[in-house]
Amino acid sequence: MSKIHVSTTINGDPTEFLCEADESLLDVLRDRLQLTGAKEGCASGDCGACSVEVDGRLVCSCLVLGAEAEGAEISTIEGVANGEDLHPIQRKILEHAALQCGVCTPGIIVAAKNLLAKNPDPTETEIRYWLAGNLCRCTGYDKIITAVMDAAAEMRGA
Amino acid sequence: MLVPESLYQRRTIPQLTWEENAMHYAAPETAQEASRLLAENTGSARVLAGGTDLLVQMKAGMVKPDLLVDIKKIAGMKDITSEDGGWRIGAAVSGSELGDHAGVCGDWPGVVEAFELIGSTQVQGRCTMAGNLCNASPAGDSVPAMVAANAVARIAGPDGTRDCPVQDIPVSPGKTSLGKGEFITSIFLPARGTSGGDAYLRFIPRTEMDIAVCSAGVSLTLDGSGTCTAARVSLGAVAPTVLLVEAAANALIGTNLDDAALEACGAACAAACNPITDKRGTIEFRTDVAAVLAKRAAKIAQQRAGGRS
Numbered sequence: 001m002s003k004i005h006v007s008t009t010i011n012g013d014p015t016e017f018l019c020e021a022d023e024s025l026l027d028v029l030r031d032r033l034q035l036t037g038a039k040e041g042c043a044s045g046d047c048g049a050c051s052v053e054v055d056g057r058l059v060c061s062c063l064v065l066g067a068e069a070e071g072a073e074i075s076t077i078e079g080v081a082n083g084e085d086l087h088p089i090q091r092k093i094l095e096h097a098a099l100q101c102g103v104c105t106p107g108i109i110v111a112a113k114n115l116l117a118k119n120p121d122p123t124e125t126e127i128r129y130w131l132a133g134n135l136c137r138c139t140g141y142d143k144i145i146t147a148v149m150d151a152a153a154e155m156r157g158a
Numbered sequence: 159m160l161v162p163e164s165l166y167q168r169r170t171i172p173q174l175t176w177e178e179n180a181m182h183y184a185a186p187e188t189a190q191e192a193s194r195l196l197a198e199n200t201g202s203a204r205v206l207a208g209g210t211d212l213l214v215q216m217k218a219g220m221v222k223p224d225l226l227v228d229i230k231k232i233a234g235m236k237d238i239t240s241e242d243g244g245w246r247i248g249a250a251v252s253g254s255e256l257g258d259h260a261g262v263c264g265d266w267p268g269v270v271e272a273f274e275l276i277g278s279t280q281v282q283g284r285c286t287m288a289g290n291l292c293n294a295s296p297a298g299d300s301v302p303a304m305v306a307a308n309a310v311a312r313i314a315g316p317d318g319t320r321d322c323p324v325q326d327i328p329v330s331p332g333k334t335s336l337g338k339g340e341f342i343t344s345i346f347l348p349a350r351g352t353s354g355g356d357a358y359l360r361f362i363p364r365t366e367m368d369i370a371v372c373s374a375g376v377s378l379t380l381d382g383s384g385t386c387t388a389a390r391v392s393l394g395a396v397a398p399t400v401l402l403v404e405a406a407a408n409a410l411i412g413t414n415l416d417d418a419a420l421e422a423c424g425a426a427c428a429a430a431c432n433p434i435t436d437k438r439g440t441i442e443f444r445t446d447v448a449a450v451l452a453k454r455a456a457k458i459a460q461q462r463a464g465g466r467s
Contacts, residue, residue: 004183021183021226022216044214048280057254057283063213064284065206067183068228111279132366133278 008069010035011079019066026050028066029076037077037106041135048134051107052076058114060133077106080113089113089151096147100138108134112148120156124149185228189314189343192227197316197339199225205341207235207250208284210277211293229341238262243349246312249289249342253282266347267462268356268375268455272303275360278367288342294328297370297395301328303358305392305402306375309347315340325392328399354379355462357455360394361447363438370395371439374427374451376459384414384465391423391456396431396448403430406452415460423456424449 003018010033019028026043029035029052038061041047045063052061053075054068080087089112092098099105108131115122115130122130127148128141136144186192196203201224204212215221229235235250238259245262253273256262263270269287276285276299290298291311301324309324316339324345329335336342360373373394381387391406405426413419433444 022181024213044217045210045277045281048278051280054283057252058279059283060280062217063209063281065183065209065213065226065228067185068206068209068230070185114279129366130279133280 004067006067006070008072008074010074011076017066021065021067023066024062025052025054025064025066025069025074026061028069029061032066035076035078038110039103039106041103046133046135047104047107048111048131049104049107051110051134053110053114056114058111075110077110080109087113088154089116089148092147092151092154093144096143096150098139098143098147104134104136104138108136108144112151115148116152116155120152122149122152181223182225183228184225185231187231187233189229189232189319189341192229192232192341193314193316193339195225195227196341201225203227205229205292207289208252208286209289210281210285211289227341229343232343235343241346243351245347247287247345247347249344250286253277253285254279256287257282262347265350266303266307266356268358268377268459269300269303269307269309269347272358272360272373272375273300275299275358275366287345291324291327291345292334292336292342294330294332294334294399295369296328296331296398296400297373298400299358299360299370299373299394301400302373302375302392302394303356304345304347304375305400306358306377306390307347307356308377308390309345311342312344312346313340314343319343321346325400325402330398351379353381353463353465355459355464357458357462359451359455359458361439361451369438372396372431372433372444372448372451374448374455376452376455378410378456378459378463380460380463380465386410386413386415386419386460389456391427391452393427393430393448393452396433396444398432401430403427403452405430410456414465415456420453420456424453427452 007016039049041049043062045060050061203225204223206226206228230250235248237248239246287300290300304324310321356377358375360370362368375392378389389407389410391403393401406423409422428449431445435441
């Protein structure tokens with residue numbers, strides 16, 4: 001059986017790839033397109049380390065098939081920074097030391113960016129619930145929440 | 159210590175032929191074509207919408223479909239449309255899409271809050287009510303709320319389309335009443351009417367992202383004096399399928415939801431419960447808490463209907 005040909009858009013760039021029917025979008029991004037920012041944590045939709053946006057909606061790329069990307073607009077962590085200029089969320093994560101091992105960090109940044117696009121002024125509780133699907137086993141979350149709140153404040157002021 | 163040679167030799171995995179190993183993916187553009195693919199499949203075809211149950215089950219090896227029929231390319235699957243005063247919700251509408259729809263949120267807040275309780279933000283970006291229904295878990299959060307709302311599933315199949323009340327779709331854990339080649343294309347939430355309200359509550363031992371230990375949905379209508387003229391009460395996770403408890407609804411109808419009516423409603427719910435004891439809750443706990451949740455959900459529905467709290 002031949003592979004499936006998929007035409008999609010990733011971080012604004014028209015992209016084509018071939019994949020197997022049972023191959024996840026995460027595997028396509030990492031193994032076929034060398035976009036290794038999204039991480040495989042649990043591979044079952046629990047940890048959020050593989051978070052990407054598909055047509056503006058936050059999803060776990062491990063629970064999307066590569067074939068489903070046909071015609072979609074996909075945004076990954078690789079599209080968050082503007083060249084060498086970090087996104088405010090990325091900068092604040094560093095400033096607040098809101099990461100240790102860093103495996104959850106790309107997913108958290110993608111998820112937080114998706115939240116702030118929808119709600120520029122979230123409460124701490126709203127951020128905690130929004131990021132409840134992004135597990136971090138290092139930080140204890142407080143620094144992550146603080147960093148996102150600080151980034152939101154800066155982005156509102158900008 | 160010497161490591162046995164067999165452990166560090168590269169393991170050779172037996173090559174399966176495509177016939178044994180293959181899973182095919184199809185994304186038909188019409189319901190008729192999807193239905194035909196499902197009907198003609200002699201193996202283990204599955205319908206793919208949000209995939210938040212199916213892909214997890216596939217990864218866990220619980221299911222090994224030989225064909226996935228992705229229904230998201232079919233026209234209307236992502237649409238929310240006004241119809242006869244109610245709302246028709248396409249089978250591929252995700253939780254976050256429904257939550258963004260002011261009209262549905264205004265008319266059926268209980269259905270929306272139930273649906274939005276499922277999983278994380280990431281799961282909400284994909285999960286669908288039709289999928290939650292067809293997963294046929296007794297604990298699916300959106301199902302009791304849809305049953306209370308008197309929602310109707312529209313089904314496409316080899317013989318055309320048919321409508322089926324949501325409560326008649328699940329028949330036992332993991333099993334639905336859908337026939338060969340049939341799949342749900344939309345869920346219809348009927349006209350809310352004036353002075354109506356609905357609510358859904360579940361018990362979980364944490365604050366979010368958990369499976370309901372038990373749950374209750376209530377939808378009711380009040381008249382000008384605040385008397386309940388119509389009600390539907392449903393319970394989740396206390397029986398092999400979601401329960402529609404008519405005796406509990408009858409306890410509310412004709413009253414203004416005074417304490418005696420609520421007690422009678424709760425007692426009817428407790429009597430209807432037929433739960434199991436498992437690691438998430440005992441029979442006694444589920445029975446007691448389901449009755450409490452039904453009473454509380456009735457009060458919230460009453461407030462939303464504009465009645466006195």
